[in-house]
Amino acid sequence: MADLPSLYALRVFEAAARHLSFTRAARELHVTQGAVSHQIRSLEDDLGYPLFTRLPRQVLLTQEGQLLSRAVGEAMGTIEHALVRNRRRQVRSWITVSASPSFAMRWLVPRLDDFRSVHPDLDVRIAATDRLVDPRREAVDLCIRYGEGHYPGLSVAPLSTDEVFPVCSPRLGGLERPEDLRHHRLLHDEMFLAHPQRPGWERWASLAELDLSGIPSARFSHASMAIEAAIAGQGVALGRSCLVARDLSEGRLTCPFGPRFRSPFSYWLVTPPGGRSPLRVQALTEWLEQALRAD
Numbered sequence: 001m002a003d004l005p006s007l008y009a010l011r012v013f014e015a016a017a018r019h020l021s022f023t024r025a026a027r028e029l030h031v032t033q034g035a036v037s038h039q040i041r042s043l044e045d046d047l048g049y050p051l052f053t054r055l056p057r058q059v060l061l062t063q064e065g066q067l068l069s070r071a072v073g074e075a076m077g078t079i080e081h082a083l084v085r086n087r088r089r090q091v092r093s094w095i096t097v098s099a100s101p102s103f104a105m106r107w108l109v110p111r112l113d114d115f116r117s118v119h120p121d122l123d124v125r126i127a128a129t130d131r132l133v134d135p136r137r138e139a140v141d142l143c144i145r146y147g148e149g150h151y152p153g154l155s156v157a158p159l160s161t162d163e164v165f166p167v168c169s170p171r172l173g174g175l176e177r178p179e180d181l182r183h184h185r186l187l188h189d190e191m192f193l194a195h196p197q198r199p200g201w202e203r204w205a206s207l208a209e210l211d212l213s214g215i216p217s218a219r220f221s222h223a224s225m226a227i228e229a230a231i232a233g234q235g236v237a238l239g240r241s242c243l244v245a246r247d248l249s250e251g252r253l254t255c256p257f258g259p260r261f262r263s264p265f266s267y268w269l270v271t272p273p274g275g276r277s278p279l280r281v282q283a284l285t286e287w288l289e290q291a292l293r294a295d
Contacts (some may be wrong), residue, residue, distance in 0.1 A: 005046045010072050012039040013051065017061055017069035093280045096125045098135070099144040102191075102224035103267070104128040106243040107295075108144075115287050122280055136272050141281045143270035144288070146191075155271045160242055160292040162263040164199045167239035167253045168230050175236070175256035178208040185216045185235030189223040197264040201238060207259045227253075242267065245295040267292070 015025035016036060026033045044050050051065035061069060099108060104126050112124055127133070133140055135154070149156055166181075174180055192198040205212045218235060220226045223243055230237035231252050239253065240263060247253040269285060271277055277285065 005043055006039075009039045009043040009046075011076070012036055013043055014069070014072045014076055016040060016052070016059070017065060018073070020059060020061070022059065093121065094123050094125055095280050095284050096127060096139060096141050097144065097284070098127045098129060098133040098138075098140045098142070100130055100146055100222075101128040102189075102222045102227075102243060103144060103146065105224045106227065106247075107245075110246060111291060114291065115284065118287060119283050122283060124284065135270065141271070141278070142284065145268045145270050147265050147268065149266060149268045151268070151270050153273060155273050157269045159267040159269050159288060161266045162199075163241040163260050164204065164238055164263050165241075165255050165258060165260040166204070166236050167227070167244050167248070167255055168236040169233040170251065170254045171233050172236070177257055178210045180256075181210070181236060182215055185218055186212070187226040187229050187235045187237035188217055188219045189226040189237070190219055190221055191223055192265070199238070199240070199261070199263040199265065204238060204259070204261065207261055242292065242295065 012025065012029065012031075012035075015028050016022055019025050019028070022033050022036045022040070026036045029036070040051065044052075047064075049064050050062050051068060052059040053062055097108070105128070108126060115122075115124065127140065132145070132151070133143055135141065135143055144159065145151065149158065168175060168184075172184065174183055186201055188201060197203075201212060201217075216235075218226075218229065220229065223240060226237040227239060227244060227247070229235060230239070231247065236256075239248075239255070244253055248255065269288070271281070
């Protein structure tokens with residue numbers, strides 16, 4: 001690699017070539033005109049050819065100067081762009097969110113680009129867990145929980161409610177009324193398995209006046225797994241409106257029939273108690289509320 005001239009001399013040359021004036025270049029760089037002239041002369045000596053044609057009241061670039069001016073200008077622009085991006089990365093703010101795996105996978109992750117488009121300087125870190133995280137004791141800014149809303153000692157605000165109804169792949173035929181479920185497999189998720197109010201198939205069947213005995217089934221630990229099985233055509237799942245909204249709108253799932261019922265559980269925003277949340281958390285909270293209302 002050939003020896004490169006002084007980077008400072010190249011910076012001085014770039015300013016002088018852009019302005020076609022040593023005086024204006026000196027003003028921009030906060031140095032004297034003599035200092036600019038000295039740097040240009042030293043650069044020309046190092047290179048072995050003139051970069052400027054010096055006239056009584058102006059300077060013009062030689063052919064060699066024009067070629068070098070384009071190259072140095074592009075390089076300076078690239079360096080400046082990288083410095084700006086690095087500076088922005090240093091001031092970015094992280095928001096750590098704890099959410100259930102099903103909500104994180106089926107609702108939050110697919111919509112993160114929507115949030116980034118509104119708040120490009122904020123990044124979201126998702127910690128997916130079924131464990132009831134206490135944001136006072138762990139490095140979490142915000143929890144999104146599905147339940148009855150009883151979280152003692154924490155600030156709790158309602159976020160969204162859910163409707164529950166059968167969903168299946170559009171490829172799954174022969175489903176026109178609840179009785180047709182006898183020819184298919186019921187896909188169960190075991191959320192709140194011991195809770196008397198759990199929004200499961202038993203509750204739906206009582207509303208549909210359908211006896212579930214004898215209908216084959218498959219069981220999954222998470223609602224997201226049951227929904228994925230339904231998309232794959234493996235049977236019929238009970239979909240929660242929040243988790244299947246996009247799949248319904250994009251045609252991966254369909255609701256073959258009712259009834260529908262309101263889940264006894266809701267989504268809740270859980271934060272440390274007392275005081276206003278940081279602005280970055282308020283921004284995410286407002287976006288969550290608006291996006292869930294839109295769904």
